[in-house]
Amino acid sequence: MTTNLHTHIHQPPSNGEMTMKNLLLLSTITFASLLMAVSPAMSQDPENMVLVPRGEFIMGSQEHQDEHPHNVVVDAYYIDKYEVSNKEYKDFMKATGHPAPAYWDDPRLSKPEQPVVGVNWYDGSAFCEWKGKRLPTEAEWERAAKGPDGNGHYPWGHTLDDTKANYGQNVGMTTAVDSYPSGVSGYGAYNMAGNVFEWVSDWYDPTYFNVSPALNPQGPATGLNFANQGPVKVLKGGSWLAPASSLHSSHRFWNQPENNSYGVGLGYRCANPASSLSIQATQYDFMHALISMGDEKWAEALKSIERALKGDPAIAEYMDTKALIMNETNKGKK
Numbered sequence: 001m002t003t004n005l006h007t008h009i010h011q012p013p014s015n016g017e018m019t020m021k022n023l024l025l026l027s028t029i030t031f032a033s034l035l036m037a038v039s040p041a042m043s044q045d046p047e048n049m050v051l052v053p054r055g056e057f058i059m060g061s062q063e064h065q066d067e068h069p070h071n072v073v074v075d076a077y078y079i080d081k082y083e084v085s086n087k088e089y090k091d092f093m094k095a096t097g098h099p100a101p102a103y104w105d106d107p108r109l110s111k112p113e114q115p116v117v118g119v120n121w122y123d124g125s126a127f128c129e130w131k132g133k134r135l136p137t138e139a140e141w142e143r144a145a146k147g148p149d150g151n152g153h154y155p156w157g158h159t160l161d162d163t164k165a166n167y168g169q170n171v172g173m174t175t176a177v178d179s180y181p182s183g184v185s186g187y188g189a190y191n192m193a194g195n196v197f198e199w200v201s202d203w204y205d206p207t208y209f210n211v212s213p214a215l216n217p218q219g220p221a222t223g224l225n226f227a228n229q230g231p232v233k234v235l236k237g238g239s240w241l242a243p244a245s246s247l248h249s250s251h252r253f254w255n256q257p258e259n260n261s262y263g264v265g266l267g268y269r270c271a272n273p274a275s276s277l278s279i280q281a282t283q284y285d286f287m288h289a290l291i292s293m294g295d296e297k298w299a300e301a302l303k304s305i306e307r308a309l310k311g312d313p314a315i316a317e318y319m320d321t322k323a324l325i326m327n328e329t330n331k332g333k334k
Contacts, residue, residue: 057150147186282311
């Protein structure tokens with residue numbers, strides 16, 4: 001039997017504000033009934049992926065004509081924390097017999113911890129499928145790059161900073177997939193600006209942002225037939241070779257899906273929808289925070305509510321709870 005946690009969660013007081021009394025009443029829920037609904041193990045994100053909760057953001061920018069800004073809502077999903085590495089791609093080749101990509105033996109680019117390069121769209125898609133994942137949509141990729149505020153020009157904010165990304169040949173090669181931690185996006189994804197351009201699932205059409213649906217856009221039915229060479233797919237994020245003008249999160253580059261030209265700068269990461277278990281995990285963390293509050297374990301309560309807010313930062317109930325915890329914590333310091 002599935003327990004709906006929201007049937008246990010309080011109705012807001014008549015004055016619309018949460019109080020300590022209301023929260024402590026909630027904390028009388030036993031762990032037995034809580035564990036009927038969710039398990040603590042569910043609060044763990046899939047390995048090396050970050051959760052991006054359902055939410056709205058501004059997709060596009062004023063930088064280029066094909067980046068027409070518009071509001072988009074994307075359902076919750078996971079995206080790889082890092083670009084796919086050479087080590088991971090080697091495991092894929094060994095398991096499946098998939099051929100090596102271009103530049104596989106280039107000493108500048110072939111260290112295990114560097115991102116795989118010289119891959120076309122089909123290579124990236126096959127790898128993600130092998131991992132039980134898929135390539136992200138352009139909307140998913142851009143939301144993960146822009147962070148919880150939903151409008152960051154770069155993953156780290158609004159100002160270009162060459163200490164936060166590998167671009168413009170300022171290093172002369174790709175860097176490790178966990179490099180530039182100061183440039184991480186607000187959701188915790190690394191190197192979403194620079195290092196390698198990243199394939200996404202969408203076809204590229206320069207006018208698509210003018211007609212894109214507001215909910216979970218999947219891209220146009222086919223892509224621009226660029227230079228009569230066939231339709232093209234979208235690439236995001238800039239690369240170690242590309243100029244600063246390609247680094248902003250809304251930038252759209254493109255290539256034929258079978259092509260790995262400009263391949264020393266082409267890579268990818270994978271994504272997956274967030275399951276109902278992920279949503280339940282967020283609810284579990286909220287309930288655990290309430291129980292910890294009842295026991296006056298404020299540090300533990302704070303950790304739990306911060307995990308809940310990571311899963312869904314838009315729920316006012318979670319934000320109010322954190323404010324109460326912080327208030328009690330500050331009282332204890334006086």
